[in-house]
Every structure is written in structure tokens, then in C-alpha cells.
Amino acid sequence: xxxxxxxxxxxxxxxxxxxxxxxxxxxxxxxxxxxxxxxxxxxxxxxxxxxxxxxxxxxxxxxxxxxxxxxxxxxxxxxxxxxxxxxxxxxxxxxxxxxxxxxxxxxxxxxxxxxxxxxxxxxxxxxxxxxxxxxxxxxxxxxxxxxxxxxxxxxxxxxxxxxxxxxxxxxxxxxxxxxxxxxxxxxxxxxxxxxxxxxxxxxxxxxxxxxxxxxxxxxxxxxxxxxxxxxxxxxxxxxxxxxxxxxxxxxxxxxxxxxxxxxxxxxxxxxxxxxxxxxxxxxxxxxxxxxxxxxxxxxxxxxxxxxxxxxxxxxxxxxxxxxxxxxxxxxxxxxxxxxxxxxxxxxxxxxxxxxxxxxxxxxxxxxxxxxxxxxxxxxxxxxxxxxxxxxxxxxxxxxxxxxxxxxxxxxxxxxxxxxxxxxxxxxxxxxxxxxxxxxxxxxxxxxxxxxxxxxxxxxxxxxxxxxxxxxxxxxxxxxxxxxxxxxxxxxxxxxxxxxxxxxxxxxxxxxxxxxx
Numbered sequence: 001x002x003x004x005x006x007x008x009x010x011x012x013x014x015x016x017x018x019x020x021x022x023x024x025x026x027x028x029x030x031x032x033x034x035x036x037x038x039x040x041x042x043x044x045x046x047x048x049x050x051x052x053x054x055x056x057x058x059x060x061x062x063x064x065x066x067x068x069x070x071x072x073x074x075x076x077x078x079x080x081x082x083x084x085x086x087x088x089x090x091x092x093x094x095x096x097x098x099x100x101x102x103x104x105x106x107x108x109x110x111x112x113x114x115x116x117x118x119x120x121x122x123x124x125x126x127x128x129x130x131x132x133x134x135x136x137x138x139x140x141x142x143x144x145x146x147x148x149x150x151x152x153x154x155x156x157x158x159x160x161x162x163x164x165x166x167x168x169x170x171x172x173x174x175x176x177x178x179x180x181x182x183x184x185x186x187x188x189x190x191x192x193x194x195x196x197x198x199x200x201x202x203x204x205x206x207x208x209x210x211x212x213x214x215x216x217x218x219x220x221x222x223x224x225x226x227x228x229x230x231x232x233x234x235x236x237x238x239x240x241x242x243x244x245x246x247x248x249x250x251x252x253x254x255x256x257x258x259x260x261x262x263x264x265x266x267x268x269x270x271x272x273x274x275x276x277x278x279x280x281x282x283x284x285x286x287x288x289x290x291x292x293x294x295x296x297x298x299x300x301x302x303x304x305x306x307x308x309x310x311x312x313x314x315x316x317x318x319x320x321x322x323x324x325x326x327x328x329x330x331x332x333x334x335x336x337x338x339x340x341x342x343x344x345x346x347x348x349x350x351x352x353x354x355x356x357x358x359x360x361x362x363x364x365x366x367x368x369x370x371x372x373x374x375x376x377x378x379x380x381x382x383x384x385x386x387x388x389x390x391x392x393x394x395x396x397x398x399x400x401x402x403x404x405x406x407x408x409x410x411x412x413x414x415x416x417x418x419x420x421x422x423x424x425x426x427x428x429x430x431x432x433x434x435x436x437x438x439x440x441x442x443x444x445x446x447x448x449x450x451x452x453x454x455x456x457x458x459x460x461x462x463x464x465x466x467x468x469x470x471x472x473x474x475x476x477x478x479x480x481x482x483x484x485x486x487x488x489x490x491x492x493x494x495x496x497x498x499x500x501x502x503x504x505x506x507x508x509x510x511x512x513x514x515x516x
Contacts, residue, residue: 046099098122100452134216170306199423204416209454212420216457218448220269222277231283234314236261240328240463241320243335244443244456246268247434250341250501255443260460267456271444275343279317286311323349328463330354332488334502337495352488353463355376356514361477371511375421378462381469382414417465421458428455483516 023381093102097115099122109116110123117123193433199205219226240260257268257278268278319325320339329335332350339345356379361368372380428451432442442452470476476484495502 001171023352088428094118094301096122106289178503202412202416202419206419208413208416208420212454212457212461215265215461216265216286216453218267218269218453219273220446222273222281226273226277226281227283229268230316231285232261232264233259233266233316234283236320236325238326238328239319239417240460240467241335242329242456242459242463243338245338246444247440247503248338249333249503250337250496252338252440252503253444254338254342256448256456258456258460260457260464262464265457265461267448267453269446272446279320279343279345280315280393282313282315284311285314317343317345321346321348326350326351328353328460328467329488330377330459330463331371331491333491333495337502338430339496340496347491347492350488350492351485352491353466355487355491355514355516356470356476356481356484357381359480359516360470362516363476363480368513371513374459375418375425375461375465378421379418380440381466381473381475382417383469417462421462424451424455424458428452480516487514 088446094105094116095102096118098117101118103109105116105117110120111117112123112126115126117126117461199209217225217229219229229244240258242258243254244256244258246255253271255269255271257270259266259268270278273458320327327347327350329350329352331354332347332352336347336350339347354371354377357372357380358368360381428442430436430438431452432438432440434440442449448456
């Protein structure tokens, strides 16, 4: 071990001597890491010099007995430590790479390639590059000084790409990376500017709100308008249905019934109309029936199909109880319980869109532990997610094999729908949800406020859009659709079969997703 240390000391000493800077390189690095002024370089170089002197037969050695170290070597070893050990709470002093002066690090300290300079003049007088981080290396290391130096300079002085960037010489890969970063920043700036703009002043969101307002009709008294609205509802084979009320449940009053048919949204004032005018009011509906009538005696064995339009009386209750008519709902448990115990409506034929969202994700082999609320379902299936919602959905729904059909021109409109949904949901829920400090009597106040009217109409308006988008994207096959229908039928009777009432579920996103 002693022989190996002596050989290494001779080589390093030769390196320091050839560079003309004995205080730089390994000597300074090693000496600065030993507290109390002890220098491993001093001990090794001193012992090596003594051995070399004895080998050359030098008679002038004046080292002390048992030590073999000359005063000159001791002096040089004591000068090898250029950085004093710091005291408690004090920073270590830096050594200038040009004049070797010790100084404290400041904000104005010049640093080039991990070399510190005490002044601007020293930094300007320093060479532009070093052979290595440890000083000039002689050819004795590894058979060639240049190869050995380059292996160290790459690790501590920066890579070639860093050097090119400092001198403005970028490679094609660097230019392509910077271009992508600029494009991403530009897109993020545009999205941020749109998100910062209030919903009421964003043209895309205003367009959605205007379309929603034009499609909405409030009905609070018997008359021709009520008959026309009921006729449109009972004539359709698919309805979007939702309820609002004061602490909605079997014991909480139903104050508003929302029904969407194609492009029309009807808000029925349940507390003003009552059960008789809302659910039991009959309207005439023309139906096409195929009848078989006998012909003349000559053609007694033949039959003729006679298609005739016969009027038939229907009520909204009969349609809600007809399993052949699809009712799109979002978590129908509380609504079904309320309709049954307050208005005697036995709800059937529900297709729960919340369960359809779970099935669509599980069909992609995604883990779905929790149910999603209306805003996330709209963002997921209308392809309009943005901001924190977009990041959340990306984490939950990362599917590299997603081959969904992209609707042309649907990006900006869908994003506006998502923004309007998030805005109205957060704003109105804060007004009526008790867990958010709101007043549950909001849905009993008349006239209904503009935000509450839009909130109520948006629910059923979105149900039609989400169902249409899932159909276009083929989100469910026949097997998964059958599972959703079966699970929806279980939800129809889940709450109304209980002995105790269940209050309106305030946060559906925290509910556990059922097995389908």
C-alpha cells in the first residue's frame, strides 16, 4: 500500500510541476477536505520525496530521525492546504483560480466551468478552457493526457451539447426540443387566457348559455302550453329526467321536474301544479296502428294492411312507468324514491348514464373505484376537459389504445360545455347544498333565479348530449349495455324499498362504483 501511494504521489507531483501551479489540482482538492490543516497530499508527497532522495543517494538530506522528511518538503506540504476549515456557522473560503487568493462567495462571484474568480479581471485573465477538472494531466495517466483529460472534462465541465448551447451552436435535436416547448407554452397560454375569462363573457360559453335559455320552457299552471309540453314528452321514446327539491328524498318535497326531449327542455313546477295536473293530466297522442280488415267476398281469404292514425290518451305518469320508453337519468335512486312516495309514480325503463360511464371505462380495462359526477362525465365523453379536470381525467383514463370517434369541430364547443357545467354546478351548489353552507329552500323560492333555472335545465340537456356522444363513439357494446340496463333496474328500487328515507346524495364522486 505504501509503495502504491508513493507511486501515485510521484505522478501527481509531476503533473503539478508540469503545469507550473503546484497548489492546483489534486493537492488542493485533497488538502481542502481534511480539517485541522492535515493534508493527505502532504504526507504522501513528503514520504515519496524522502524515498526518492534516499534512492538517488542524496547526502544532503536533513530530515529528522525516523521521519525521513526534509524541511523543504515539510514546508511545501504545509502550504498545500489553501482553504481553511470553516468555523461553526461560517462558509468555507473559495480560492481564486487565477491568483489563488482566498475570498468569500458573493452574489457577484464569477464562476466559469466550476472555477471561481475573485474579480472580473481574474476571470478575464483566466484561460478559456482547462484540460481537466483536476489540472493538466501528463501522458503517464492512462497512456495519453488528452484522452484522460477529456474523460474528466465531460463530467465536471459540461457536455458538448451544453457547450454548443452556450456558443449558440445548437444541434437539430436541441432545436426541435425548443420548438416543441415553445409550441406547448403557446397552447397553454391560450388555454389559460380562455380559462381566466369569466364564463359570462366568453363567447363560446355565452353561445352555450344562449342555446340553453332558448330551449328551456318553465311551466307552472294548467293550459295549452302545459298540454303541448306534456304531449311532446309522452310522444317521445326517449326522455332525460331529473328532479330538484328541498332536501330531496321521500320526505323532502319535490319542487321541480325537468324533462328534456330532443332539443326542448321543460321545467315543470311540481309544487305549483301538483300531482293531478303534472302526472295524471291526460293528453291525446296520435299513434300509427296496423289493422287487418276483411275485403269483399271475392277476396275473403286475403287481408289488407290499413295504417291509420288513432288518437290515444296518455299521461306523464304512464310514460314514466312504461319500461319500453327509455328514461335517461343520472343516479336515479333518490329521484325514484321521491316519485314513488310523494306522487305514486313507479319509475321503470331507466338507463343510468352514471353507470354507463363506469361501464365505458371498465370496457377499456381501466380501474374504476369511484363514481364520477356530471361535470367529469361531460368532460370525459364530450372531449372538452381542461385545467385540473383534464389532469385528473388523464390520470384516471390513460388508455393508449383509445380509438374513439372524434367528432369534427367538437373540441372548442365541448370545452365550452364543460366550463359552463363546472361553473353552474359549483355556483348553484354553494347556494343550496347544506354541506357547502347553502340554503336548501332555494328550490322552493319563486320566481326561480336565472342561475338555478340554468342549473336545472343543464342536467337533462347534458344527459341527451352525453348519451349521444357515447353512442357515436361506440363506448358500449351490446353486452356492456345490457349490464347497464340491469344495474339501472336495481337502482330504481334500491332506495324506495328501504324502510328509512335516504337524503339526497350530495357528492356522487365519493361513492363507490358498483360491480356491473
